[in-house]
Amino acid sequence: MSATKLVNGLADTARLAARTLHAATGAERSAALNAIADAVLARSSEILAANEEDMVRARAAKINDSLLDRLLLTPARIEGIAKSAREVSNLPDPLGITLRHSTLPNGIDLQQITVPFGVIGMVYEARPNVTIDAAAILLMSGNAALLRGSSSAASSNQILVTVIRDALKTTKISPEVVQLVPSGDRDTVTALLNARGKVDLVIPRGSASLIRAVVDESRVPTIETGAGVCHVYVDEFADLSKAVPIIINSKTQRPSVCNAAETLLIHESLAKDFAPIALKALHDAGVVLHGDARTLALAGSIPITLANEENFCTEYGTLEMNVAIVDSVDDASAHIAKYGTKHTEAILTENKANAQRFIALSDCAAVMVNTSTRFTDGGQMGFGAEIGISNQKLHARGPMGLEAMTTTTWIVTGDGQIRS
Amino acid sequence: MSATKLVNGLADTARLAARTLHAATGAERSAALNAIADAVLARSSEILAANEEDMVRARAAKINDSLLDRLLLTPARIEGIAKSAREVSNLPDPLGITLRHSTLPNGIDLQQITVPFGVIGMVYEARPNVTIDAAAILLMSGNAALLRGSSSAASSNQILVTVIRDALKTTKISPEVVQLVPSGDRDTVTALLNARGKVDLVIPRGSASLIRAVVDESRVPTIETGAGVCHVYVDEFADLSKAVPIIINSKTQRPSVCNAAETLLIHESLAKDFAPIALKALHDAGVVLHGDARTLALAGSIPITLANEENFCTEYGTLEMNVAIVDSVDDASAHIAKYGTKHTEAILTENKANAQRFIALSDCAAVMVNTSTRFTDGGQMGFGAEIGISNQKLHARGPMGLEAMTTTTWIVTGDGQIRS
Numbered sequence: 103m104s105a106t107k108l109v110n111g112l113a114d115t116a117r118l119a120a121r122t123l124h125a126a127t128g129a130e131r132s133a134a135l136n137a138i139a140d141a142v143l144a145r146s147s148e149i150l151a152a153n154e155e156d157m158v159r160a161r162a163a164k165i166n167d168s169l170l171d172r173l174l175l176t177p178a179r180i181e182g183i184a185k186s187a188r189e190v191s192n193l194p195d196p197l198g199i200t201l202r203h204s205t206l207p208n209g210i211d212l213q214q215i216t217v218p219f220g221v222i223g224m225v226y227e228a229r230p231n232v233t234i235d236a237a238a239i240l241l242m243s244g245n246a247a248l249l250r251g252s253s254s255a256a257s258s259n260q261i262l263v264t265v266i267r268d269a270l271k272t273t274k275i276s277p278e279v280v281q282l283v284p285s286g287d288r289d290t291v292t293a294l295l296n297a298r299g300k301v302d303l304v305i306p307r308g309s310a311s312l313i314r315a316v317v318d319e320s321r322v323p324t325i326e327t328g329a330g331v332c333h334v335y336v337d338e339f340a341d342l343s344k345a346v347p348i349i350i351n352s353k354t355q356r357p358s359v360c361n362a363a364e365t366l367l368i369h370e371s372l373a374k375d376f377a378p379i380a381l382k383a384l385h386d387a388g389v390v391l392h393g394d395a396r397t398l399a400l401a402g403s404i405p406i407t408l409a410n411e412e413n414f415c416t417e418y419g420t421l422e423m424n425v426a427i428v429d430s431v432d433d434a435s436a437h438i439a440k441y442g443t444k445h446t447e448a449i450l451t452e453n454k455a456n457a458q459r460f461i462a463l464s465d466c467a468a469v470m471v472n473t474s475t476r477f478t479d480g481g482q483m484g485f486g487a488e489i490g491i492s493n494q495k496l497h498a499r500g501p502m503g504l505e506a507m508t509t510t511t512w513i514v515t516g517d518g519q520i521r522s
Numbered sequence: 523m524s525a526t527k528l529v530n531g532l533a534d535t536a537r538l539a540a541r542t543l544h545a546a547t548g549a550e551r552s553a554a555l556n557a558i559a560d561a562v563l564a565r566s567s568e569i570l571a572a573n574e575e576d577m578v579r580a581r582a583a584k585i586n587d588s589l590l591d592r593l594l595l596t597p598a599r600i601e602g603i604a605k606s607a608r609e610v611s612n613l614p615d616p617l618g619i620t621l622r623h624s625t626l627p628n629g630i631d632l633q634q635i636t637v638p639f640g641v642i643g644m645v646y647e648a649r650p651n652v653t654i655d656a657a658a659i660l661l662m663s664g665n666a667a668l669l670r671g672s673s674s675a676a677s678s679n680q681i682l683v684t685v686i687r688d689a690l691k692t693t694k695i696s697p698e699v700v701q702l703v704p705s706g707d708r709d710t711v712t713a714l715l716n717a718r719g720k721v722d723l724v725i726p727r728g729s730a731s732l733i734r735a736v737v738d739e740s741r742v743p744t745i746e747t748g749a750g751v752c753h754v755y756v757d758e759f760a761d762l763s764k765a766v767p768i769i770i771n772s773k774t775q776r777p778s779v780c781n782a783a784e785t786l787l788i789h790e791s792l793a794k795d796f797a798p799i800a801l802k803a804l805h806d807a808g809v810v811l812h813g814d815a816r817t818l819a820l821a822g823s824i825p826i827t828l829a830n831e832e833n834f835c836t837e838y839g840t841l842e843m844n845v846a847i848v849d850s851v852d853d854a855s856a857h858i859a860k861y862g863t864k865h866t867e868a869i870l871t872e873n874k875a876n877a878q879r880f881i882a883l884s885d886c887a888a889v890m891v892n893t894s895t896r897f898t899d900g901g902q903m904g905f906g907a908e909i910g911i912s913n914q915k916l917h918a919r920g921p922m923g924l925e926a927m928t929t930t931t932w933i934v935t936g937d938g939q940i941r942s
Contacts (some may be wrong), residue, residue, distance in 0.1 A: 116931050121883060124576055203888060210897065211902055220915075303915065323915070323916045325916075341656055343938075350940075355942075429749065455933075462544045463541060471936065472935065472937055473934055473935070473937075474936075476940075477630065477934050477936075495929040496743045496916055499929055507917040511886065512889070512903070513888075514888055514891065514893055515877075516892045518761070518768065518890055519897070520770075520893070
């Protein structure tokens with residue numbers, strides 16, 4: 103059977119089964135997630151055995167250690183997977199929420215309520231925990247799931263989806279709402295990305311190259327998650343006692359993630375006194391520095407190389423940072439507009455007007471005022487589960503929780519009104 | 523200059539100029555719209571003269587009458603254009619609205635506020651009024667506009683954009699926020715649809731074929747507006763005194779638009795008594811009928827042909843309708859799921875449980891309960907201006923007003939908090 107026929111068939115089956123999800127109450131969806139969490143724990147030995155098969159293949163294929171670590175499941179990680187499913191089950195039901203409600207002059211009752219998308223495809227890489235995390239978030243938000251993980255995790259994903267489906271057999275929800283898309287060859291990804299009308303939404307989760315490929319190729323609506331070249335701007339009215347800790351935290355607390363800062367912008371009035379202190383603090387924290395000409399002139403004995411265009415565009419993901427001197431909030435915003443990725447931008451200032459100006463000129467998912475860029479995170483923002491951080495403007499922007507996995511319907515209730 | 527270079531240049535200019543929009547207050551944006559409305563009236567003779575050039579070319583090209591009518595501007599229509607711009611100026615400012623607000627345990631203040639997309643491209647057909655309507659809605663929502671109308675309206679669009687830009691010169695908003703994309707050849711459309719990162723959103727407005735082409739070709743996020751194969755289901759618990767007027771209104775009040783009904787579904791318990799009455803009412807209203815086998819058996823002397831798969835999939839846009847007998851709410855929903863376009867579906871019932879079941883199973887932008895499908899309309903729903911009806915699930919669903927032209931930003935305000 104062709105990959106297209108296969109994937110379309112899975113989507114049709116999932117959509118029909120999703121009617122059991124739409125008919126289910128929030129409590130019933132929540133109970134299903136707890137049944138899945140129970141099953142994951144009860145069958146952990148099967149899951150570990152299947153994961154070991156993947157690990158053996160991966161080691162034989164000489165896959166690098168960081169990928170091996172992402173692929174690995176341990177009893178502790180399985181407990182973590184079950185725990186996160188339970189956490190999702192405890193979140194408020196995102197469905198049936200009335201977003202707008204009014205009565206029209208003709209007496210019609212108008213309500214906009216949240217509803218599921220329908221069938222959502224996930225395209226993701228190594229980490230098998232995504233299989234349970236995504237299924238939990240999608241089921242809790244009333245969506246059927248087409249899960250296309252990587253072939254390296256094929257055995258782990260197969261048993262995890264089996265565990266999910268077996269657990270659903272004990273609930274009011276059809277096991278067919280979760281479908282594993284075979285990962286044998288890439289044709290199934292292409293088929294998923296072209297299943298327009300069969301699949302309502304595709305979410306890529308993984309490397310920048312995976313996300314780029316999915317967004318470029320997809321004819322199904324996608325939510326782009328992506329790179330963060332985040333900036334910290336120290337304004338002339340910054341409280342300098344807060345500045346260094348925020349800069350160090352933004353850059354070094356977890357350099358590998360998208361909300362870590364890559365470039366420090368300092369107002370020229372602070373160049374002489376503060377810039378050297380900031381450079382030394384970064385250097386002492388083990389950060390490799392690149393600066394513009396004005397910064398280099400202030401570095402003294404601190405090692406720093408001249409930053410080029412490429413440096414300012416780079417998401418290092420490591421202990422490496424650019425530094426530039428700017429003349430104003432507008433100048434800082436212009437730099438950010440030129441080199442940023444619209445993810446997270448921070449301003450450190452005690453001047454409300456400057457903060458407002460920076461907010462108005464920053465075209466990004468999150469603006470930080472006097473705090474670390476690291477707070478652009480669903481967990482930190484109190485969303486509970488996070489399926490990713492949207493780095494685009496349509497539908498959802500920033501960390502995406504259960505609410506972002508819903509769309510809306512207008513319910514227009516009349517008593518025989520007709521349009522004249 | 524290549525079309526790509528040209529369009530990217532217009533987008534860059536518009537984005538830079540949009541900073542004047544972001545810095546402007548709602549009152550200033552509103553005043554700009556009124557300045558545009560004044561200018562449209564003051565320069566109506568120029569506008570009519572330019573429109574006459576388009577009409578002369580169109581007549582020479584033997585363009586059909588309906589297209590000629592859509593292209594035509596008259597003093598009355600120009601007054602209407604100015605009036606609708608003023609109406610938009612009177613709507614509440616959609617920007618800076620706080621959608622979510624909380625204080626995190628660490629004391630951080632978290633706010634999600636509405637902000638503009640940035641640069642929005644419109645691809646549309648003949649009607650020159652769209653040039654002013656779209657500019658008004660996009661400016662009021664803080665967005666720069668790249669307007670790509672059809673070549674048939676080139677002279678009209680040229681003068682209208684000139685009038686807009688001259689009017690903006692008297693305001694705090696840069697005239698460069700509105701750019702006319704040359705309509706000489708299609709390359710400029712292709713360039714617009716591929717201006718990823720330069721253009722934030724593209725909205726197609728016009729025929730189904732235009733919309734399909736834009737959505738398929740675009741690598742810029744698009745909001746799909748589209749076809750409506752809308753259904754009216756008469757449930758076994760319907761108040762039949764309301765049924766016929768709603769059916770007739772849904773089908774005949776304006777058959778050419780997307781929220782007109784194309785198929786009538788009748789519960790089998792009403793087949794004998796009510797179906798013949800409905801068929802006669804539709805026939806008397808001049809509606810050409812197509813029915814399933816069960817309906818044909820009830821039609822008596824009323825002319826009706828056997829409906830095939832194609833009939834049930836067709837958006838007639840004329841006085842033509844399909845009729846089918848169904849056995850239950852679920853059966854009606856299954857028919858709708860098979861043939862509908864997720865636009866607007868109506869149920870006529872006095873039974874709340876059946877209405878709820880129909881709502882839960884209807885995967886569409888708007889569900890009507892005991893009222894006409896014709897109410898899926900921004901004006902009718904009280905949105906004021908409408909830039910189109912979204913027939914997709916991402917970002918906006920159903921009629922789109924000013925709010926749909928905004929995205930969001932998280933504003934995270936701290937007092938030096940860092941992440942541990």
